[in-house]
Amino acid sequence: MKYNLILPLFLLLFMALMGCTSEQQKRQAAIAGLEAEAEGKTDAATAKILIESYADYISAYPEDPTFTPRYLYREATLQYRLSNFPAAAERLLQLLERHNGAEVAPQAMLLLGDLYNSALQQPKAGKLALQALTRRFPESESTKTAAEQLGNTMVALEDELEALRLSIYNDSLARLDFRKADLYIQQSELYSILLPDDALTPTLLYRAGEIARSARNYEKALDLYGRLHSLYPEFEKAPQALFMQAFILDNDLKRFDEAGQLYQQFIDQYPDDDFASSAQVLLENLGKDEEEIIRNLNTKAGNQPAPTNQ
Numbered sequence: 001m002k003y004n005l006i007l008p009l010f011l012l013l014f015m016a017l018m019g020c021t022s023e024q025q026k027r028q029a030a031i032a033g034l035e036a037e038a039e040g041k042t043d044a045a046t047a048k049i050l051i052e053s054y055a056d057y058i059s060a061y062p063e064d065p066t067f068t069p070r071y072l073y074r075e076a077t078l079q080y081r082l083s084n085f086p087a088a089a090e091r092l093l094q095l096l097e098r099h100n101g102a103e104v105a106p107q108a109m110l111l112l113g114d115l116y117n118s119a120l121q122q123p124k125a126g127k128l129a130l131q132a133l134t135r136r137f138p139e140s141e142s143t144k145t146a147a148e149q150l151g152n153t154m155v156a157l158e159d160e161l162e163a164l165r166l167s168i169y170n171d172s173l174a175r176l177d178f179r180k181a182d183l184y185i186q187q188s189e190l191y192s193i194l195l196p197d198d199a200l201t202p203t204l205l206y207r208a209g210e211i212a213r214s215a216r217n218y219e220k221a222l223d224l225y226g227r228l229h230s231l232y233p234e235f236e237k238a239p240q241a242l243f244m245q246a247f248i249l250d251n252d253l254k255r256f257d258e259a260g261q262l263y264q265q266f267i268d269q270y271p272d273d274d275f276a277s278s279a280q281v282l283l284e285n286l287g288k289d290e291e292e293i294i295r296n297l298n299t300k301a302g303n304q305p306a307p308t309n310q
Contacts, residue, residue, distance in 0.1 A: 027057050028067055047078045054078075062098070069095050069102035076111060085119040097193045106142035109133040109194065113146060124160075124183065125190055131157055132194035158200055161187055168211060181215045184208060189224065202232040206241060213244070218252045239270045243279060256286045 031053050038046045054071040061068055072095035079088035092112045096105060109129055116126030130146040137143050164187065168180045188208035192201045205228040212221035225241040225248075232238060246262035249255045263283040267276055285292070 024061060024064075027060070031057060031071070042081070044082055047082055051075050051078050065099065065102070069099035069104055069108075072099070073104040073108050073111075076108070080111070080115065080119070083119075085115055089115050089120065093190075093193055100193075100196055106133060106137040106140035109136070110142040110146055113149070117149075124187065128157060128187060128190055129194060132191070136195065157191065161191070161204065165207060165211075176214055178215055181211050182217075185212050185215075185217070185220060185224070192227065196231070202228055202235040202237070205232070206235075206237050209241065209244065213248060213252070216252075218248050222248055239266070239273050240275065242266050242269070243273075243275045246279065247282070250282060250286060254287075260286050 031050075034050055034053055038050055054075040057064075057071055058068050058075075072091050076088045076091040076095070079085075079091060089112060092108045092115070095102065095108050096112070099105070102108075110133060113126045113129035113133065116122040116129060118126075120126075127150070130150050133140070133146045134143050134150070161184070164180060164184050168177055168184060169175075170177060185208045188204040191198070192205055195201060205224050209221045209224035209228065212218075212224055222245055225245045228235065229238050229241040229245070235241075242262060243266050246259050246266060249262065250259035260283055263279045263286075266273075266279045267283070270276060
C-alpha cells in the first residue's frame with residue numbers, strides 16, 4: 001500500500017524537476033534568440049531588452065554556475081556601452097563575488113580594471129583589479145593585457161594597503177582622515193572580492209571593520225565583520241568579528257533585539273572565548289542605562305549600597 005502512494009509522489013517530483021529544467025532551458029534559448037537578433041545592432045533599445053532578459057534570468061537562477069556568470073558579464077558590457085558605469089561595475093563585482101571561478105572571471109576583472117581607471121576615475125581600485133588578475137589567472141589572455149596596462153607599476157598590493165592604513169590616523173592632530181579611511185575600506189573590500197583565497201584577506205576585512213566603526217560608518221562595519229565571520233570562520237579573529245557585530249548593534253545603533261540574538265549566538269558558539277563573560281553581561285543589560293547596569297552588577301556581586309551619613 002505504501003509503495004502505491006510513494007510511486008506517484010516520486011513521479012510528480014520528477015516531473016516537477018523536469019519542468020524546472022525545461023523552463024530554465026527555455027529562458028536560455030529565448031536569450032540566445034534575442035542575442036542573435038541583436039547581433040550588429042548598437043541602439044539603446046535593443047541593449048535594454050537584453051539587459052532586462054539577463055537580469056530576469058540572474059534573479060531566477062542566481063546559483064547557475066554556467067549561464068549566470070556569463071549573463072552577468074554580458075550585461076556589464078552592455079551597461080558599459082550605455083555609459084551606465086556604476087551599474088556595469090556592480091554587475092562585475094556580483095559576478096566575481098559569487099562566481100569567482102567562472103570561465104569569464106578573467107575578462108570580468110580586466111573590464112572592471114578598465115572601468116575603474118577610465119570611466120569611474122578610481123585609479124587605485126583599477127590598479128588593484130588588474131594586479132589581482134595577474135595574480136589569480138597568470139596564464140589568461142586577459143592577464144597579458146593587464147600586464148601591459150600596468151607597465152612598471154607593480155608595487156606589492158599588501159605594501160600599498162598597509163601604507164594607506166598607517167596614514168589614516170594623524171597622531172599630531174589626533175584625528176582620523178575620513179577620506180583615507182573610506183579609501184582603505186573600499187580597497188580592502190575589493191581585495192576580498194578579487195582575492196578571496198588570499199591569506200591576507202580576512203585580516204584586511206577585520207581591520208577595515210575597525211576603521212569603519214572608528215569612522216562611525218556602522219552599517220559598513222557590520223557588513224565587513226559579517227563577511228569575515230561568515231566566509232572565514234576558522235580565522236583567529238572570527239569570534240571577535242561576531243562579538244563586534246553584536247556590540248555595534250547594541251552600543252552604536254541601539255538595535256537591541258538584533259544585538260541580543262548575536263550576543264546569544266556568540267555565547268553558544270564560543271563559550272570559552274575571553275569575551276564570553278562580557279557578552280553575557282551585555283546580553284543581560286541590553287537597553288539599560290549606566291546606573292541601572294552598575295546596580296545590577298553590584299547586586300550580582302553581593303555588594304550592599306554604602307551607608308549614608310545621617
